[in-house]
Amino acid sequence: MAVYTPVTSAELSQLLADFDLGTLSHFEGIEGGIENTNYFVTLLLQGQKKEYVLTIFEELSFEEMPFFVELGHWLAERNISVPYAIRDRNGIALKQLKGKPAFLQPRFYGADVPAAQLRPHHCFQIGEALARFHLAGSDFYLKRQAHRGILWWRRETQAIAHRLSSDDADLLQQEVLAFDRLREANWDLPTGVIHGDLFHDNALFLDDRLEAILDMYNAATAYQLYDLAIVANDWCSRPDCSIDTERESALLEGYAQIRAFTADEARAWPILTRTAAMRFWLSRLIPWLGIAQASRQGGDMKLKDPQQYKNILLSRLNTPAKLG
Numbered sequence: 001m002a003v004y005t006p007v008t009s010a011e012l013s014q015l016l017a018d019f020d021l022g023t024l025s026h027f028e029g030i031e032g033g034i035e036n037t038n039y040f041v042t043l044l045l046q047g048q049k050k051e052y053v054l055t056i057f058e059e060l061s062f063e064e065m066p067f068f069v070e071l072g073h074w075l076a077e078r079n080i081s082v083p084y085a086i087r088d089r090n091g092i093a094l095k096q097l098k099g100k101p102a103f104l105q106p107r108f109y110g111a112d113v114p115a116a117q118l119r120p121h122h123c124f125q126i127g128e129a130l131a132r133f134h135l136a137g138s139d140f141y142l143k144r145q146a147h148r149g150i151l152w153w154r155r156e157t158q159a160i161a162h163r164l165s166s167d168d169a170d171l172l173q174q175e176v177l178a179f180d181r182l183r184e185a186n187w188d189l190p191t192g193v194i195h196g197d198l199f200h201d202n203a204l205f206l207d208d209r210l211e212a213i214l215d216m217y218n219a220a221t222a223y224q225l226y227d228l229a230i231v232a233n234d235w236c237s238r239p240d241c242s243i244d245t246e247r248e249s250a251l252l253e254g255y256a257q258i259r260a261f262t263a264d265e266a267r268a269w270p271i272l273t274r275t276a277a278m279r280f281w282l283s284r285l286i287p288w289l290g291i292a293q294a295s296r297q298g299g300d301m302k303l304k305d306p307q308q309y310k311n312i313l314l315s316r317l318n319t320p321a322k323l324g
């Protein structure tokens with residue numbers, strides 16, 4: 001259960017008093033997420049019920065929030081189907097609940113597709129949607145360094161090395177260095193706002209059509225192809241962590257029909273699929289080792305399996321990914 005911050009109906013009603021969306025009819029915690037607390041909130045306005053989602057941010061500070069609030073508005077205004085923070089009657093979208101940043105957003109319908117049911121047509125659609133997201137976000141006026149990006153993985157691989165086998169520590173370090181070399185090469189790798197965590201559980205499908213992309217709180221300014229690599233590793237890997245090339249081809253085809261790849265992106269693809277695997281191996285390892293989970297109170301932190309991402313990395317090393 002991932003409701004880390006409990007709220008009462010009185011607290012919620014107080015927040016809702018700033019909006020003209022109606023009165024509180026019902027609310028319930030959403031199980032499933034691991035980073036933030038989410039509630040489905042049903043409001044009654046002129047006899048009609050309408051549903052929203054309230055997110056309370058467990059890790060992001062108030063200072064970090066404007067990037068995400070603005071990004072949601074920016075993308076939604078460009079017809080990208082993502083949640084955005086609803087402004088109250090004074091134009092304020094970012095709220096405070098229990099001392100934490102919070103906002104209310106429209107509810108989307110549909111469900112994520114379980115990993116075992118992902119097919120090429122899902123991958124094709126998410127590829128198209130990600131390319132549209134990248135194009136819409138390419139001139140977004142705010143920039144953000146990923147909080148689990150290059151500085152973080154350089155620092156953390158050093159910090160945890162003594163807790164790992166020397167083979168694992170070397171493997172992480174090898175991929176950190178491979179990304180450093182890629183950056184130094186100054187290849188033509190389009191940069192812009194990326195989603196940063198577009199796993200299949202962050203996409204809703206309705207009647208087999210992609211309805212919305214959720215959970216943009218790892219968004220940052222980075223290589224667009226790196227974002228696609230994150231998607232490929234999650235959406236296109238089999239239970240044994242090998243890559244399903246049929247799904248991966250569909251993903252790349254869907255993406256490329258919206259935004260064509262550069263020649264340098266084709267060269268960078270095998271490296272970035274490994275970087276993306278290293279990033280999630282590391283972010284899963286840290287809580288697994290019991291190092292960093294200070295901000296969670298009142299709920300159990302759900303741990304994801306680091307070994308899966310180590311195996312995806314090994315799979316990417318054994319069979320380098322190809323673009324085109």
Ligand SMILES: Nc1ncnc2c1ncn2[C@@H]1O[C@H](COP(=O)(O)OP(=O)(O)OP(=O)(O)O)[C@@H](O)[C@H]1O
Binds near residue numbers: 002032034107215
């Ligand atoms: N706007 C929305 N409309 C419909 N459902 C939503 C919306 N926002 C969140 N949800 C539901 O809440 C779940 C958790 O949301 P989200 O992925 O943003 O949380 P999180 O804690 O940041 O998760 P993660 O584990 O991916 O980091 C989603 O999987 C989805 O079921």
Ligand SMILES: N[C@@H](CCO)C(=O)O
Binds near residue numbers: 034199280
């Ligand atoms: N998608 C991440 C967790 C949320 O950031 C993972 O599977 O490790």
